[in-house]
Amino acid sequence: MQSRALLQMEESGKDSAVVSRANQSRVLPRRLLFLVVLFLLLCFTFSVVSIFMIKQFGVNSIFEAVKPSFQSCVLEHQLNSLDRWIKPLDLMHNMTDEELFWRASMVPQIKKYPFRRVPKIAFMFLTKGPLPLAPLWERFFKGNEGLYSIYIHPLPSYQTEFPSSSVFYKRRIPSQLTEWGRMSMCDAEKRLLANALLDISNEWFVLLSESCIPLYNFSYVYKYIKRSRYSFIGAFDDPGPFGRGRYSENMLPEVDITQWRKGSQWFEINRKLALYLVEDIRFHQKFSEFCRPACYVDEHYFPTMLTIKAANLLANRSITYTDWSRGGPHPATFGRADITESFMKKLYGNRSCLYNDHPISVCFLFARKFAPSALEPLFLLAPKYLGF
Numbered sequence: 242m243q244s245r246a247l248l249q250m251e252e253s254g255k256d257s258a259v260v261s262r263a264n265q266s267r268v269l270p271r272r273l274l275f276l277v278v279l280f281l282l283l284c285f286t287f288s289v290v291s292i293f294m295i296k297q298f299g300v301n302s303i304f305e306a307v308k309p310s311f312q313s314c315v316l317e318h319q320l321n322s323l324d325r326w327i328k329p330l331d332l333m334h335n336m337t338d339e340e341l342f343w344r345a346s347m348v349p350q351i352k353k354y355p356f357r358r359v360p361k362i363a364f365m366f367l368t369k370g371p372l373p374l375a376p377l378w379e380r381f382f383k384g385n386e387g388l389y390s391i392y393i394h395p396l397p398s399y400q401t402e403f404p405s406s407s408v409f410y411k412r413r414i415p416s417q418l419t420e421w422g423r424m425s426m427c428d429a430e431k432r433l434l435a436n437a438l439l440d441i442s443n444e445w446f447v448l449l450s451e452s453c454i455p456l457y458n459f460s461y462v463y464k465y466i467k468r469s470r471y472s473f474i475g476a477f478d479d480p481g482p483f484g485r486g487r488y489s490e491n492m493l494p495e496v497d498i499t500q501w502r503k504g505s506q507w508f509e510i511n512r513k514l515a516l517y518l519v520e521d522i523r524f525h526q527k528f529s530e531f532c533r534p535a536c537y538v539d540e541h542y543f544p545t546m547l548t549i550k551a552a553n554l555l556a557n558r559s560i561t562y563t564d565w566s567r568g569g570p571h572p573a574t575f576g577r578a579d580i581t582e583s584f585m586k587k588l589y590g591n592r593s594c595l596y597n598d599h600p601i602s603v604c605f606l607f608a609r610k611f612a613p614s615a616l617e618p619l620f621l622l623a624p625k626y627l628g629f
């Protein structure tokens with residue numbers, strides 16, 4: 242603005258100079274008049290040459306030469322400030338996994354932050370496409386801005402965007418095809434973690450799916466996670482065919498059979514453990530090669546690796562409730578007809594587990610799997626049971 246105002250002043254100054262010179266010229270001797278005519282001639286020639294040049298090279302090219310320098314000024318301001326090191330400007334980058342994981346593995350060495358850092362929970366949704374239970378989550382997040390971040394990893398073919406009023410708006414990350422029980426599933430989880438790590442304020446990382454619901458209000462969930470000494474990831478030593486039975490001696494020397502763990506993929510981990518997962522190459526290679534169906538890598542890779550790296554930081558249990566009581570390879574899915582008062586009582590009722598080494602009755606903060614048809618009855622019962 243300032244420079245433009247200056248320019249205008251300069252221009253009007255020039256104009257008045259030309260006018261006064263023209264007035265004087267009437268009384269000036271011939272020689273001077275000749276000089277003025279010569280000057281005007283030169284001006285005319287210059288104008289003609291300019292018009293020719295514009296015709297030749299186009300007006301656009303001249304404007305284009307001006308426009309980017311203005312844009313780059315704005316961009317430069319954003320790029321040069323600290324902001325870009327605190328969190329990314331836009332989640333949709335075009336880094337490859339290799340580039341992203343490398344970038345996400347960077348850790349500041351000065352422990353005191355030069356800005357006010359409020360630790361956030363990153364809610365990472367690994368989905369096929371839509372989020373049918375989104376209205377429930379919207380209500381869960383409402384009023385807690387600044388304490389959470391959301392990331393969505395849908396199948397790449399899913400392109401629908403949320404309305405701009407939604408907490409899910411523009412929270413999608415660049416995704417890739419994933420298959421259940423394959424390494425591509427763990428890669429998608431790492432992709433979510435790596436993108437979430439780029440926001441320095443994310444301290445805890447929760448993996449969810451489109452069929453998950455929260456069981457408590459946000460402030461309760463936040464406190465429960467914040468005050469826990471351990472990260473919540475299922476990790477147990479199952480001596481049976483679906484546990485140790487899936488171990489291969491080829492895992493040696495990285496993993497011996499006593500370190501082999503199993504657990505559901507729905508974890509909550511802190512920043513330190515998230516970094517271990519994102520920076521790992523050694524275990525990734527072993528598991529991609531030697532844990533293939535019927536070894537389901539998403540049930541073993543993270544629990545085993547984190548047990549080896551940081552057993553003392555693990556609660557060894559998940560905070561996402563899953564009902565396996567109906568039997569079969571897939572957990573129960575609850576629809577409209579299942580959501581009754583007695584179901585809700587059962588969901589919350591009568592449990593005991595360890596929290597910071599003491600028994601507690603609240604063992605789960607989230608639950609799955611819920612069908613889209615469960616939304617309406619859940620919405621009605623939410624104030625009474627979910628507490629929001």
Ligand SMILES: *[C@@H]1O[C@H](CO)[C@@H](O)[C@H](O)[C@H]1NC(C)=O
Nearest residue numbers: 331333334335336337340415
């Ligand atoms: C990545 O995005 C930037 C800006 O959007 C673009 O200039 C660049 O060519 C892209 N790189 C790749 C490899 O697609």
Ligand SMILES: *[C@@H]1O[C@H](CO)[C@@H](O)[C@H](O)[C@H]1NC(C)=O
Nearest residue numbers: 457458459460461627628629
């Ligand atoms: C959240 O839930 C807890 C326990 O369920 C309750 O004590 C608390 O008052 C609730 N907080 C809000 C803000 O609703």
Ligand SMILES: *[C@@H]1O[C@H](CO)[C@@H](O)[C@H](O)[C@H]1NC(C)=O
Nearest residue numbers: 471548552553554555556557
């Ligand atoms: C979780 O299991 C590991 C061994 O796998 C153990 O060292 C650790 O203490 C356990 N965590 C808790 C909270 O008991």
Ligand SMILES: *[C@@H]1O[C@H](CO)[C@@H](O)[C@H](O)[C@H]1NC(C)=O
Nearest residue numbers: 586587589590591592593602
């Ligand atoms: C809860 O568990 C206790 C002991 O395990 C049992 O006596 C009680 O009946 C149970 N309550 C309900 C509501 O299931």
